[in-house]
Amino acid sequence: xxxxxxxxxxxxxxxxxxxxxxxxxxxxxxxxxxxxxxxxxxxxxxxxxxxxxxxxxxxxxxxxxxxxxxxxxxxxxxxxxxxxxxxxxxxxxxxxxxxxxxxxxxxxxxxxxxxxxxxxxxxxxxxxxxxxxxxxxxxxxxxxxxxxxxxxxxxxxxxxxxxxxxxxxxxxxxxxxxxxxxxxxxxxxxxxxxxxxxxxxxxxxxxxxxxxxxxxxxxx
Numbered sequence: 020x021x022x023x024x025x026x027x028x029x030x031x032x033x034x035x036x037x038x039x040x041x042x043x044x045x046x047x048x049x050x051x052x053x054x055x056x057x058x059x060x061x062x063x064x065x066x067x068x069x070x071x072x073x074x075x076x077x078x079x080x081x082x083x084x085x086x087x088x089x090x091x092x093x094x095x096x097x098x099x100x101x102x103x104x105x106x107x108x109x110x111x112x113x114x115x116x117x118x119x120x121x122x123x124x125x126x127x128x129x130x131x132x133x134x135x136x137x138x139x140x141x142x143x144x145x146x147x148x149x150x151x152x153x154x155x156x157x158x159x160x161x162x163x164x165x166x167x168x169x170x171x172x173x174x175x176x177x178x179x180x181x182x183x184x185x186x187x188x189x190x191x192x193x194x195x196x197x198x199x200x201x202x203x204x205x206x207x208x209x210x211x212x213x214x215x216x217x218x219x220x221x222x223x224x225x226x227x228x229x230x231x232x233x234x235x236x237x238x239x
Contacts, residue, residue, distance in 0.1 A: 020045060020143035022238070023152035025214055026165035028115075028199050029172035029179075031222050031230060035165065036147040037095065038231040043145075048088060048138055050148035050155070052098040053131050054122045055109035056086050060100065061121055062113065070120055078126055088138065112180055112187055116195055119202035122149075128208050149203055152214030161238050162217035165230065169197060171223050 022039060026032045033049045040047035060066075060080045066073040088096035089104070097106050108114075121127055135155045138144065146155070152162035167175075173193035180187050203211040213219060218237060222230050 020161075021139055021156050021159040022145040022161040022163070022234075023156050023159045023214070023217070024145065024147040024163045024165060024234075025149055025152050025211070025217065026147075027149075027167075027172065027203065027211060028196055029176040030165040030167045031175070031227055032147040032165045034227050035230050035234065036145045038227070039234055040095075040145040042231070042235055043143070044093075045143040045145060046096060046138075048096060048135070048144055048146045049098070050131070050135055050146055050151060051118075052106070052109060053086060053134060054118050054127070055114050056098050056100055056105060057081065057127055057131075058114050058118045058121045059105060059109050060084060062117065067117055067120070070117075072121060072124060074124055074126065077121075077124075078130075081127075081130055086134070107183075110179070110183075112184055112192075112195070115176075115180075115199070119199045119206075123202065123206040123208065125208045149211040150209040152217050153212050154209045157214070162214050163234055163237075164213045164217045164219045165222055166219060167222045169193065169200070172196060 024032045024036045037047050061072060061077050064076065064080055066077050085101050087099050089099045091097045097104050099105060132155060135146065152159060173189060173196050176196060177189045177192040180192065220230055220233060
């Protein structure tokens with residue numbers, strides 16, 4: 020059983036995917052965290068300068084470091100680099116502002132695609148991202164696309180970030196999110212699109228629980 024949930028940044032897809040996985044007792048994989056982990060490697064190794072990535076050295080970093088998912092609780096797997104959990108380190112505005120640049124690199128997308136398909140080879144999964152239903156699992160039976168307005172998505176992201184970054188402003192979050200939308204939808208390789216045969220759900224006037232219930236009802 021493969022359930023794909025795609026959508027723009029901060030549309031609620033990871034939270035919903037986690038709840039759907041809990042309902043069905045199957046594994047949830049946040050594929051965006053893989054790109055965030057790669058971005059962290061790039062930043063830690065000083066490979067991003069003026070929004071340009073040293074691709075050759077980044078690919079070398081991917082060869083020398085192991086990115087994987089480790090079980091943290093029942094059916095919840097969290098991203099690791101060399102077996103170390105890195106969830107807190109990848110949820111910063113610095114990572115958010117650079118992840119789309121890294122995710123646009125074809126070699127990076129090829130690396131992530133292999134990892135995603137390997138994870139789902141012998142088990143049921145709920146996987147969320149930006150190209151899961153369109154590229155990673157185009158033949159999945161259950162495909163959803165979550166959308167929401169830029170205003171609502173910016174408020175959600177700001178509320179998450181300000182817990183750890185006190186000086187961050189809603190206006191800046193909105194600008195960064197809009198820039199990320201432009202990069203995600205216009206990149207050459209695997210752009211953000213509504214996957215064929217997917218069900219679109221707008222979450223502007225729905226709570227997370229309502230979106231989750233709707234997806235479960237549609238799957239049933």
